[in-house]
Amino acid sequence: xxxxxxxxxxxxxxxxxxxxxxxxxxxxxxxxxxxxxxxxxxxxxxxxxxxxxxxxxxxxxxxxxxxxxxxxxxxxxxxxxxxxxxxxxxxxxxxxxxxxxxxxxxxxxxxxxxxxxxxxxxxxxxxxxxxxxxxxxxxxxxxxxxxxxxxxxxxxxxxxxxxxxxxxxxxxxxxxxxxxxxxxxxxxxxxxxxxxxxxxxxxxxxxxxxxxxxxxxxxxxxxxxxxxxxxxxxxxxxxxxxxxxxxxxxxxxxxxxxxxxxxxxxxxxxxxxxxxxxxxxxxxxxxxxxxxxxxxxxxxxxxxxxxxxxxxxxxxxxxxxxxxxxxxxxxxxxxxxxxxxxxxxxxxxxxxxxxxxx
Amino acid sequence: xxxxxxxxxxxxxxxxxxxxxxxxxxxxxxxxxxxxxxxxxxxxxxxxxxxxxxxxxxxxxxxxxxxxxxxxxxxxxxxxxxxxxxxxxxxxxxxxxxxxxxxxxxxxxxxxxxxxxxxxxxxxxxxxxxxxxxxxxxxxxxxxxxxxxxxxxxxxxxxxxxxxxxxxxxxxxxxxxxxxxxxxxxxxxxxxxxxxxxxxxxxxxxxxxxxxxxxxxxxxxxxxxxxxxxxxxxxxxxxxxxxxxxxxxxxxxxxxxxxxxxxxxxxxxxxxxxxxxxxxxxxxxxxxx
Numbered sequence: 001x002x003x004x005x006x007x008x009x010x011x012x013x014x015x016x017x018x019x020x021x022x023x024x025x026x027x028x029x030x031x032x033x034x035x036x037x038x039x040x041x042x043x044x045x046x047x048x049x050x051x052x053x054x055x056x057x058x059x060x061x062x063x064x065x066x067x068x069x070x071x072x073x074x075x076x077x078x079x080x081x082x083x084x085x086x087x088x089x090x091x092x093x094x095x096x097x098x099x100x101x102x103x104x105x106x107x108x109x110x111x112x113x114x115x116x117x118x119x120x121x122x123x124x125x126x127x128x129x130x131x132x133x134x135x136x137x138x139x140x141x142x143x144x145x146x147x148x149x150x151x152x153x154x155x156x157x158x159x160x161x162x163x164x165x166x167x168x169x170x171x172x173x174x175x176x177x178x179x180x181x182x183x184x185x186x187x188x189x190x191x192x193x194x195x196x197x198x199x200x201x202x203x204x205x206x207x208x209x210x211x212x213x214x215x216x217x218x219x220x221x222x223x224x225x226x227x228x229x230x231x232x233x234x235x236x237x238x239x240x241x242x243x244x245x246x247x248x249x250x251x252x253x254x255x256x257x258x259x260x261x262x263x264x265x266x267x268x269x270x271x272x273x274x275x276x277x278x279x280x281x282x283x284x285x286x287x288x289x290x291x292x293x294x295x296x297x298x299x300x301x302x303x304x305x306x307x308x309x310x311x312x313x314x315x316x317x318x319x320x321x322x323x324x325x326x327x328x329x330x331x332x333x334x335x336x337x338x339x340x341x342x343x344x345x346x347x348x349x350x351x352x353x354x355x356x357x358x
Numbered sequence: 359x360x361x362x363x364x365x366x367x368x369x370x371x372x373x374x375x376x377x378x379x380x381x382x383x384x385x386x387x388x389x390x391x392x393x394x395x396x397x398x399x400x401x402x403x404x405x406x407x408x409x410x411x412x413x414x415x416x417x418x419x420x421x422x423x424x425x426x427x428x429x430x431x432x433x434x435x436x437x438x439x440x441x442x443x444x445x446x447x448x449x450x451x452x453x454x455x456x457x458x459x460x461x462x463x464x465x466x467x468x469x470x471x472x473x474x475x476x477x478x479x480x481x482x483x484x485x486x487x488x489x490x491x492x493x494x495x496x497x498x499x500x501x502x503x504x505x506x507x508x509x510x511x512x513x514x515x516x517x518x519x520x521x522x523x524x525x526x527x528x529x530x531x532x533x534x535x536x537x538x539x540x541x542x543x544x545x546x547x548x549x550x551x552x553x554x555x556x557x558x559x560x561x562x563x564x565x566x567x568x569x570x571x572x573x574x575x576x577x578x579x580x581x582x583x584x585x586x587x588x589x590x591x592x593x594x595x596x597x598x599x600x601x602x603x604x605x606x607x608x609x610x611x612x613x614x615x616x617x618x619x620x621x622x623x624x625x626x627x628x629x630x631x632x633x634x635x636x637x638x639x640x641x642x643x644x645x646x647x
Contacts, residue, residue: 044442065441068466073438195566196546197433197453204434211436212458328412328439329430 021302024295028309032082035316039078042320044327045069077213081319082312083225084210084278087270089311090232092285093292093303097239098263099169105285106271109176110153113183115275116206117190118149123201124190142205143217143276147224150272153179158264167260169246208281208334210319221273228270229308235262236300243298281334283341284311290348386494387447387469391440393432394451396482396628397473398423400489401449403629404498412443414454419622419630437462449492451475475627477550479510482627502629509632514554517639521556526642528552529560529580529610531599538569539604547625552584554631555638572604582642583610586621617641 041049047069055062062070088106095104106112122145126134134141157179161172191202238259241249250256274281288311292303315333318340322331391412392398398417401410412427414435429440432454440448440459445468452475454460464470471492473485483503490499530548532540542548543564552559560578561570570578583599600611610616619641623634 044436044439045444046442065444065466068462069438069441072465073441073462192568199567200433204431209434209436211434212456214458214461323436323438326430328427328436328442329415330434330436330439332434 017297017299018302021296021299021306024292025302025306025309028306028313032309032313032316035313035320036078036082039081039316039320040070040074042324043069043074044323044330047074072215073213076215076218077210077319078316079218080213080221080277081210081316083218083221084274084281085284085312085315086229086308087225087274087311088281088284088315089288089307090229090304091267091270091274092311093289093300093307094232094235094239094263094267095285096289097242097300097303098260098267099173100243100245101173102290103286106267107180107282107285109157109172109267110179110183111150111157111176111268111271112275112280113180113187114153114156115146115150115272116280117183117187118152119143119146119205119275119279120187120190120202121145121149123205124194124198143220146276147272150268150275153183154264154268154272167257167264169260172264204332205279206334207332208279208337209322209330209332210278210315211330213277217277221277224269224273228266228273231262231266232304232308233301235259235266236304239263239300279332279334281315281337283337283345284315287341287345287348288314290345294348294351389443389445390447390449390493391429391443391445392417392449393429393435393454394473394475395419395622396485396626397449397451397489399626399628399630400486400502401493403486403502404490404493404495406493406495409493411445412440414450416622419626435459441466441468447471447492449473449489477545477547477627479507479514479554479631481550482510482629482631483507485628506629506632510554510635513632513635513639514556517554517556517635517643520639520643522643525556525558526581527560527579528557528582528584528642529575529578529608530584532567532586534599534602537602539572539575539602540567541570541575542567547627548584550627551624551631551634551638555635555642557582557638557642570604575604576607578608580608580610581613582615582617583608584617584619584624584638586624587618588621592618 037049045065047066049070052062052066052070091106092104095106095108096102098104099108119142122142126141129141157172157175158167160175161168191199194202238249238254238256241252241254242256242259244252246256288307289303292306292310296302296306315337318336319333322333322336325331388409389411390401390406390409392401392410393414395416395418398410398413399419401407402420402423407423410423410426412429413423414432415428415430416432417423427443429435429443432451434456435454437459440463447469448463449471451473454472460470471488473488475481476484483506486503486506487496487499490496490502530542530546530552532542532548534540541561542559543566544559544562545565546567548567549559549562560580561574563574583605596614596616599605599616600614605611617638619634619637623630624638626634
C-alpha cells in the first residue's frame with residue numbers, strides 16, 4: 001500500500017501516548033504474571049512449583065509438605081502481596097492526584113499513622129481486653145484494630161476539614177500532619193508503657209512483613225481492596241481535571257467535591273486494609289506513580305490500573321528478596337522496599353529536575 | 359538345652375523385642391529446632407545436640423551451635439523458613455512467634471513445645487524438665503534438673519553469705535541510647551539474677567525494661583552498675599557512662615563500679631545460671647570461701 005495518512009502534529013501526541021499506555025499495561029500484566037509465578041516457585045523449602053504442577057497434571061498426589069507450602073504458605077502470601085502492593089500504589093497515585101503534590105502519600109494525611117496507633121494499642125493493651133472479646137478476634141486483633149484506626153483517622157480528618165459540604169485540600173493536608181503527629185505522640189506513650197516483649201513486637205510490626213499471610217487475612221482484605229480499586233476508573237477523569245486546580249476543574253464540569261470525597265474514602269479503605277494485614281511498608285506508594293509518569297502519560301485513566309499492576313509486581317519482587325536473601329530467616333519487607341525504593345526515588349528526582357540546586 | 363542357655367535366649371529375645379517395640383512406638387524426634395538461647399543450652403546439657411538441625415538467632419552458646427542454620431529472631435519466624443529445615447520437633451521459649459507462623463507449623467503437624475520463662479531457680483528446673491520431656495529424655499532431665507537445682511541453691515547460699523546481710527544495690531542498664539538510661543525493673547531476667555546473686559535491684563518501681571529519668575536514676579543510688587558485655591573498648595565506654603549527669607551522684611559512679619557480663623550467660627536462665635550467680639556475686643562482694 002502506498003497510501004499514507006497525514007496526521008496533524010498536535011493530535012499525534014495524545015494518540016501515541018494512549019497507545020503507549022496500553023502497551024505498557026500489557027507489559028505490566030506480563031510482569032505481574034511472571035513475578036507471581038516466580039513468587040510461587042521460590043522459597044526457603046525445596047518445594048518446586050514445576051514439580052508440583054507436573055504431579056498435578058499427571059494426577060499424582062502431592063506430599064503433605066508440598067501441599068501446605070504451596071497452598072497454605074506461598075499462595076496466600078502471593079495473593080496478599082498483590083492486594084497490598086496494588087493498594088499502596090493506587091493509594092499513592094490517588095493521593096498525589098488529589099493533592100496535586102508529587103510527594104503526597106497516605107502517610108501524609110495521617111491515615112497510616114492512625115492505623116499504626118490502633119495496631120500499637122492492640123499489641124500493648126490487648127491483654128487488658130476481656131477474654132471473650134479476645135477470643136472473638138483471636139490473632140487478628142492487631143490487623144482489625146489497624147483497619148478501624150485507618151478509618152477512624154480518615155473520618156476525623158474529614159470532619160475537621162469539611163465546612164458546609166466543602167472540603168479544603170489545604171486544611172486537610174495540615175490537619176493530616178497534625179493528626180499524624182498526635183497519633184505518633186500517643187503511640188509514643190504506648191511504647192513507653194509497653195514491656196520488653198511488646199516493644200520487640202512493635203519493632204517488627206513497624207518494619208512490615210507478608211510472613212503472617214493466611215487465607216483469613218486474604219479473605220478479609222480482598223473485598224475492601226477490590227472495592228477501592230473498582231472505584232478508581234470513576235475518579236480518573238476527576239483527578240485529571242483537578243490537575244488544573246479546583247476552580248478550573250469545577251468550571252469544566254467536574255464534580256470536584258464528589259471526586260474528593262470518593263478519593264479520600266478509597267485511600268482510607270485501601271491503606272487501612274494494607275496496613276492492617278502487612279504492617280508498615282513504605283515507598284511503593286510514592287515510587288510507583290513516579291515511575292509510571294516517567295514512562296507514559298500522567299492520564300489517570302491509564303495511570304491508576306497501571307499503578308495497581310506495577311505496585312503488585314514490585315511488592316512481590318521485594319517479598320521474594322526478603323524471603324530468600326537470608327533464608328531460612330527472613331527480612332521484614334519494609335526494609336527491602338525502603339532500601340530499593342529510596343535510591344530509585346532519588347534517581348527519579350534527579351532525572352526529573354536535572355541537577356538539584358539549593 | 360541347659361536351663362542357663364534357655365534363660366539366656368529368652369532374656370535376649372525379650373530385650374530385643376523391648377528395644378524393637380520401643381523403637382517402633384517412640385520414634386523419637388531426630389530433627390529438632392530450638393528457639394531461645396536457654397532452650398538450646400538445655401538440649402546440649404542433655405547431650406542431645408546431635409538431633410539439633412537449626413536454631414534461632416538468640417541461641418549462641420555453646421559456640422558450635424552457631425554453625426547450625428539460623429532460622430531468624432525468635433519473635434519473627436517465617437513459616438516457610440522454619441519448614442525449609444524440615445523439623446519434626448520445635449522446642450521454643452514462651453513468646454516465640456508470630457502466632458500465624460506457629461499455626462501454620464502446627465497444621466503441618468510439626469510437634470511444637472512451648473517452654474515457660476520464669477526468672478527463678480524453680481523456673482530453670484521447669485525449663486529443664488519441659489525440654490527433657492520434649493526430647494524424650496525424662497530421666498536425664500530429672501538428673502540434670504536436680505543437679506542444676508543443687509548448684510543454684512549452693513550458689514545462692516554462697517551469694518547470700520557473701521552479701522553478709524549488707525546487700526548491694528545494683529542498677530541494670532540495658533542501653534544508654536540517646537543519653538537515656540534504659541533500666542531493668544522488676545519481673546525481668548536482670549532483676550532475677552541480681553536477687554539470686556545476693557543483691558538488690560535498684561529499680562523496682564516498674565516492670566520490664568524502661569527508660570528512666572535522670573533524677574530517678576540519681577535517687578535510686580546504686581552501689582554497682584551492671585551491663586551486658588558487647589565487646590569493644592570498655593575503659594572508654596565506662597568513662598563515658600560514668601560522666602552521664604544522671605549517674606555522677608550515684609555511689610556506683612563515685613567508686614567506678616561498673617560490671618559487664620556476657621548477656622546470654624547473665625540473663626539466659628538456663629543450666630549455666632549457677633555459674634552466672636557465682637560470677638556476679640564475686641564481682642559484687644569479692645572472693646569468699
